[in-house]
Amino acid sequence: MGLFLIPLLMGFGFHSASTFTTFFARRWGEPRGRALSFILRNLLGLPLWGAGLGMAVLTPGPLLYPTHGLADLAGWLVIAGGAGLILSSLRVLRQKAAAPALKDSLIETGPYGVVRHPIHVGLFMELLGVFLLAPSLPVGAAWAIGAGWIGLQSRLEEWDLLQRCEGYRDYMRRVPRFWPKFFHKA
Numbered sequence: 001m002g003l004f005l006i007p008l009l010m011g012f013g014f015h016s017a018s019t020f021t022t023f024f025a026r027r028w029g030e031p032r033g034r035a036l037s038f039i040l041r042n043l044l045g046l047p048l049w050g051a052g053l054g055m056a057v058l059t060p061g062p063l064l065y066p067t068h069g070l071a072d073l074a075g076w077l078v079i080a081g082g083a084g085l086i087l088s089s090l091r092v093l094r095q096k097a098a099a100p101a102l103k104d105s106l107i108e109t110g111p112y113g114v115v116r117h118p119i120h121v122g123l124f125m126e127l128l129g130v131f132l133l134a135p136s137l138p139v140g141a142a143w144a145i146g147a148g149w150i151g152l153q154s155r156l157e158e159w160d161l162l163q164r165c166e167g168y169r170d171y172m173r174r175v176p177r178f179w180p181k182f183f184h185k186a
Contacts, residue, residue, distance in 0.1 A: 002138075003055060003059070004052050004053075004055035004056040004059055004138060004142065005052065005141075005145075006052070007048045007049065007051045007052035007055065008048075008049055008052025008053060008055075008056065008142055008145060008146075009052070009145070010044075010048050010049075010052075011044070011045050011046065011047070011048030011049025011050065011051070011052055012045070012049050012145070012146075012149040012153075013045070014040045014041060014044040014045030014048060015040075015041050015045030015046060015049060015153070016041075016045070016149075016152075016153055016156060017036065017037050017040030017041045017045065018037050018040075018041045018157065018160075019153065019156035019157050019159070019160045020037070020160065021033060021034070021037050021160055021164065022160050022163045022164050023160075024036050024037055049146075052142065053127075053130065053142050053146070056136075056138040056139050056141070056142035057130065057134045057136075057138075057139055059136070059138040060136075060138075061136040061137035061138040061139075062136065062137050063135055063136055063137075064135045064136065064137060064140050065135050067135060071132050071133070071135070072132070072133055074129075074132050075129045075130070075131075075132030075133035076129065076133070077129075078125050078126070078128050078129035078132060079125070079126050079129030079130065079133075080129075081122075081125055082121075082122040082123065082124070082125030082126035082128075082129060083122065083126065084122075085111060085118055085119075085121060085122035085125065086118075086119050086122035086123065086126075088110060088111055088118075089110065089111045089112070089118040089119045089122065090119070091110070092107055092109055092110040092111065092112060093107060103164065104161075104164060104165055105165070106165045106166065106167050106168060106171055108171060108175070112175070113175065114175070114180045114181075115175065115176055115177065115178055115179065115180055116154075116158070116171070116172065116175050116176065116177050116178075117154045117157070117177055117178060120150045120153065120154050120178070121178055123146070123150055124146075124147060124150050124178075127142070127143050127146045127147065128143065130142075130143070131143040154177060154178075158172065158177075
């Protein structure tokens with residue numbers, strides 16, 4: 001039953017390589033460090049955690065709530081919203097998303113002017129949408145692990161960004177991590 005956990009956890013682990021951009025670049029030089037981050041995150045991490053999530057969907061397990069058309073519609077809408085947020089964030093980041101560099105400039109436009117981690121918010125939405133479509137125990141476990149990973153990944157990325165992006169500490173004070181300011185009390 002838990003075989004989906006192997007690629008899921010390995011994928012999350014490899015995907016976290018981007019949070020070590022500064023370490024890799026200082027250790028092996030910037031070109032090699034960027035290449036290592038790119039390979040670990042994009043060529044190993046993303047496919048593995050995608051496969052793990054797919055395996056969780058295909059793993060038989062008890063349903064955590066009865067499925068119905070409204071949950072399916074909500075699931076697809078949440079997935080589409082998450083995908084839209086991710087795509088708009090990637091459009092703003094461009095190459096920095098795939099291969100972070102030591103002296104990346106701080107991006108504060110588009111979704112990054114509203115929250116610090118819009119790609120992670122989009123991933124969370126996509127995971128939630130999959131859970132709404134397939135509310136089984138294995139998918140619920142994958143969702144919970146994914147939500148925890150998103151929180152950890154965000155904090156690790158911030159640690160790395162503090163080292164390589166001038167002004168990131170001030171940006172952290174001004175822009176919330178996940179929830180836009182209109183969700184916060186004044």
